[in-house]
Amino acid sequence: MDSSQFLAIENTLFTAVMVLYLVSMVLYFVFFAMKNEKAAQLAGWVITAAFVLHTAALVVRGVGARRLPMTNQYEFATSFAWGICLCFLVFVRKYHFRALGTFVTPVIFLLIGYAAMQSREVRELMPALRSNWLGIHVSTAIVSYGAFGVSFAVSLMFLLKQGRENHDFWKKNIPDYDRLDIISYRAVSLGFLFLTFVIITGAIWAERAWGSYWSWDPKETWSLITWIIYALYLHLRLNKGWRGRRAAWFAVIGFVCVLFTYIGVNTFIPGIHSYA
Amino acid sequence: MDRLKKAGRFLCSMKCAVILLVILAVACTAGSLIPQGQTAAYYTANYAESLAGAILLFHLDDVFHCWWFVGLTLFLCVNLLACNVLRFPALRKRMKEGFTATKRIAEWDGVPAAVTVEEPEEIFKRLGFRNVTRGVMAVARPAQTEDSAGSAEGAAGPESVPTRYAVRRRAGVWGAWLCHLGMLVVIAGFGLGQMFQVQYSVYGVPGQTKPIGNTGYELRIDDFRVKLREDDTVEQYETDMTVMRAGENPAAAGASGTETTEIGITGADETVGTAGVTGAAGETGIAGTVSVNHPLTIYGMKFYQNSTGWAANVQIYKGSELLQEGVICAGEYALIEDMEGLAVVLNAFYPDYVRGEDGMPATASPALHNPGYLYTLYYNDRILGMNVLTEDEIITVEDYGIRFTNPQQYTLIQIKRDPFTPVAAAGGLLVMLSLVLAFYLPPEEVWAVQRSDGTWLLAGRSRKAGAYFLEELSKYGGKAPAGLPEKDGNKQTE
Ligand code: HEM
Numbered sequence: 161m162d163s164s165q166f167l168a169i170e171n172t173l174f175t176a177v178m179v180l181y182l183v184s185m186v187l188y189f190v191f192f193a194m195k196n197e198k199a200a201q202l203a204g205w206v207i208t209a210a211f212v213l214h215t216a217a218l219v220v221r222g223v224g225a226r227r228l229p230m231t232n233q234y235e236f237a238t239s240f241a242w243g244i245c246l247c248f249l250v251f252v253r254k255y256h257f258r259a260l261g262t263f264v265t266p267v268i269f270l271l272i273g274y275a276a277m278q279s280r281e282v283r284e285l286m287p288a289l290r291s292n293w294l295g296i297h298v299s300t301a302i303v304s305y306g307a308f309g310v311s312f313a314v315s316l317m318f319l320l321k322q323g324r325e326n327h328d329f330w331k332k333n334i335p336d337y338d339r340l341d342i343i344s345y346r347a348v349s350l351g352f353l354f355l356t357f358v359i360i361t362g363a364i365w366a367e368r369a370w371g372s373y374w375s376w377d378p379k380e381t382w383s384l385i386t387w388i389i390y391a392l393y394l395h396l397r398l399n400k401g402w403r404g405r406r407a408a409w410f411a412v413i414g415f416v417c418v419l420f421t422y423i424g425v426n427t428f429i430p431g432i433h434s435y436a
Numbered sequence: 437m438d439r440l441k442k443a444g445r446f447l448c449s450m451k452c453a454v455i456l457l458v459i460l461a462v463a464c465t466a467g468s469l470i471p472q473g474q475t476a477a478y479y480t481a482n483y484a485e486s487l488a489g490a491i492l493l494f495h496l497d498d499v500f501h502c503w504w505f506v507g508l509t510l511f512l513c514v515n516l517l518a519c520n521v522l523r524f525p526a527l528r529k530r531m532k533e534g535f536t537a538t539k540r541i542a543e544w545d546g547v548p549a550a551v552t553v554e555e556p557e558e559i560f561k562r563l564g565f566r567n568v569t570r571g572v573m574a575v576a577r578p579a580q581t582e583d584s585a586g587s588a589e590g591a592a593g594p595e596s597v598p599t600r601y602a603v604r605r606r607a608g609v610w611g612a613w614l615c616h617l618g619m620l621v622v623i624a625g626f627g628l629g630q631m632f633q634v635q636y637s638v639y640g641v642p643g644q645t646k647p648i649g650n651t652g653y654e655l656r657i658d659d660f661r662v663k664l665r666e667d668d669t670v671e672q673y674e675t676d677m678t679v680m681r682a683g684e685n686p687a688a689a690g691a692s693g694t695e696t697t698e699i700g701i702t703g704a705d706e707t708v709g710t711a712g713v714t715g716a717a718g719e720t721g722i723a724g725t726v727s728v729n730h731p732l733t734i735y736g737m738k739f740y741q742n743s744t745g746w747a748a749n750v751q752i753y754k755g756s757e758l759l760q761e762g763v764i765c766a767g768e769y770a771l772i773e774d775m776e777g778l779a780v781v782l783n784a785f786y787p788d789y790v791r792g793e794d795g796m797p798a799t800a801s802p803a804l805h806n807p808g809y810l811y812t813l814y815y816n817d818r819i820l821g822m823n824v825l826t827e828d829e830i831i832t833v834e835d836y837g838i839r840f841t842n843p844q845q846y847t848l849i850q851i852k853r854d855p856f857t858p859v860a861a862a863g864g865l866l867v868m869l870s871l872v873l874a875f876y877l878p879p880e881e882v883w884a885v886q887r888s889d890g891t892w893l894l895a896g897r898s899r900k901a902g903a904y905f906l907e908e909l910s911k912y913g914g915k916a917p918a919g920l921p922e923k924d925g926n927k928q929t930e
Contacts (some may be wrong), residue, residue: 286670290671339903349871350875352871360867363864365729368730371850373857381467382464389461398450
């Protein structure tokens with residue numbers, strides 16, 4: 161098979177994945193709006209299937225392009241959505257918390273939609289991008305952003321729970337504040353650890369490619385800003401008065417920064433990273 | 437004095453850290469949104485007058501190097517250091533004395549995560565706790581669930597009861613502390629690097645030897661290859677080079693340490709392996725190959741393949757006699773030695789020269805099909821002419837003819853010496869490892885107290901996993917005695 165055949169398969173898989181994410185999102189909404197447990201169960205199956213096909217799509221593209229599929233806006237957007245889905249599935253399994261899907265699937269769907277709007281052409285890499293560090297850098301970014309995506313969804317639930325504490329549905333399906341706070345914290349810690357890894361591997365790669373490990377390039381600066389926001393979250397949580405609502409706001413702002421670092425910086429600010 | 441104390445306390449506080457981090461985040465935002473390092477005229481032309489004034493006044497045109505940004509970073513360092521110094525004794529004490537059955541059980545509110553008839557030691561081992569200590573403690577009888585016998589015992593005052601206690605990953609208390617230390621090392625390494633690093637760049641074509649700043653070393657470019665793929669995109673740039681002490685260039689015997697432009701010295705026939713260092717130090721220097729993403733360290737300096745551009749030979753004729761020949765890179769000038777004041781600048785080079793729709797010169801492709809040289813001719817700083825010359829054309833000025841030939845790509849090597857990079861790298865590594873410690877290896881404690889009916893109350897504490905840790909404990913909690921709730925501990929004990 162030649163490269164174009166692989167890409168044709170990837171195209172089909174990608175479309176299927178998009179449809180499945182949409183279906184799971186609708187099912188999660190049905191679960192939430194109509195309190196329909198069956199819908200949640202089905203949504204769980206659909207999103208798991210979507211994840212499997214998504215993984216296959218990424219592998220097929222990687223084989224077709226003969227490199228890691230993580231080097232342009234399209235590839236990174238779809239990998240980013242994949243990362244959120246991965247973290248979502250892990251967290252759902254660990255914390256038995258299906259309602260999270262209602263808040264996570266829209267984020268995944270938005271990213272997949274964004275990916276669909278980007279060019280899917282496979283372009284050869286410029287020499288600076290041909291580095292093993294790039295692979296490590298981007299894969300860690302996917303996990304990090306995925307975890308932040310989950311913490312964003314959990315924190316939104318935290319914020320929306322107020323005033324609904326006594327609704328039966330919320331009581332039954334949404335963990336109490338303490339647990340929401342812990343889940344969000346666990347997601348942020350995973351994301352923060354990996355973001356630190358992203359920044360360090362990025363610095364090593366920049367040092368090798370450009371001779372300078374930190375040059376205040378807008379993308380670097382924004383990843384630092386994101387990192388600082390989450391460091392603030394971690395410290396604010398240590399303070400009893402700030403734990404909970406305020407920390408949740410920081411997790412939400414942090415994820416907005418993540419999105420800006422990834423999409424906004426490329427769109428609005430020129431820099432060495434503008435090709436990625 | 438009071439004020440001084442207050443200020444000192446604030447300096448060490450987390451509140452101060454939070455404020456500093458917020459300001460730094462805002463400063464970074466400004467630094468990324470406002471183009472940095474432009475001229476004052478740029479800001480006045482692109483921003484409203486008052487905004488441009490503010491940008492210049494607060495150095496927002498160079499945020500990351502201005503005094504207040506550096507000052508805030510130093511302030512953060514002092515804050516970090518103070519925080520770590522102050523917390524050190526407490527943490528050491530916590531490591532040594534903080535994890536004991538006596539302390540934990542005395543502080544416990546008596547609410548169990550599970551109640552079991554099984555020996556707790558077994559349960560704790562199943563949970564992964566290895567060293568379980570058995571003890572006896574004088575405690576007020578822990579609260580009994582209502583259906584157990586002898587609820588009156590609760591009020592009977594302290595008595596000796598058997599206890600079990602285990603702790604693991606005590607070293608986890610150092611996670612945040614080490615992370616702070618790592619950050620200090622990163623900032624110190626970066627700051628010192630900014631102060632003391634030296635950087636040079638050398639560019640040229642194969643055969644040229646150029647000094648590396650004032651280091652006393654020079655660099656000879658032996659060969660430069662632009663590897664193209666089938667579709668003409670660039671796969672890699674590679675330079676073979678030799679670094680030697682100035683004046684030791686064997687291939688250019690007699691050459692001075694200044695810019696020499698020997699033409700016709702081609703690269704060595706054998707390309708030196710990849711980024712390995714071959715050749716012996718000494719007279720011939722050290723040879724090696726650099727390519728993008730594969731820098732090379734020679735004589736303590738690090739060499740990077742940084743970029744490339746076009747160069748050509750410039751020939752100066754008088755009539756048909758060749759007076760002078762040398763290499764000129766785009767952007768450079770050549771002086772016509774025979775006529776003082778006459779100079780030619782090679783402004784730009786177009787490998788596949790065409791005239792664009794707007795009449796401006798352009799290149800149709802990166803391939804070398806139709807070389808075009810954009811030049812400017814000066815006489816005593818006055819422009820005599822500017823035009824594009826193609827391969828066989830000659831500019832004539834008085835008796836002189838100027839011609840460009842043999843276009844080739846030059847290589848730009850960046851050279852850097854920063855002894856503090858490893859310091860920053862060590863700090864980064866420490867931050868990474870300490871975060872694993874802080875987030876994934878936090879101390880965890882479990883304990884059990886036996887009730888008078890022989891059943892055990894199990895409880896535990898994990899700062900990181902709270903209720904979920906207790907849930908796990910209750911899951912592993914073994915057999916509950918008949919009639920007792922198996923799960924009783926959704927309350928966080930923290
Ligand atoms: C760039 C600066 C900083 C970074 C990256 C940083 C990072 C961290 C991290 C990752 C934690 C662990 C949080 C957790 O376990 O949930 C932490 C905890 C903490 N930080 Fe910082 N921190 C910074 C600055 C500071 C400063 C300046 C202070 C000074 C007062 C401070 C005080 C604390 C305290 C008291 C803790 C709790 C320690 C513990 O749980 O044992 N931090 N910090």
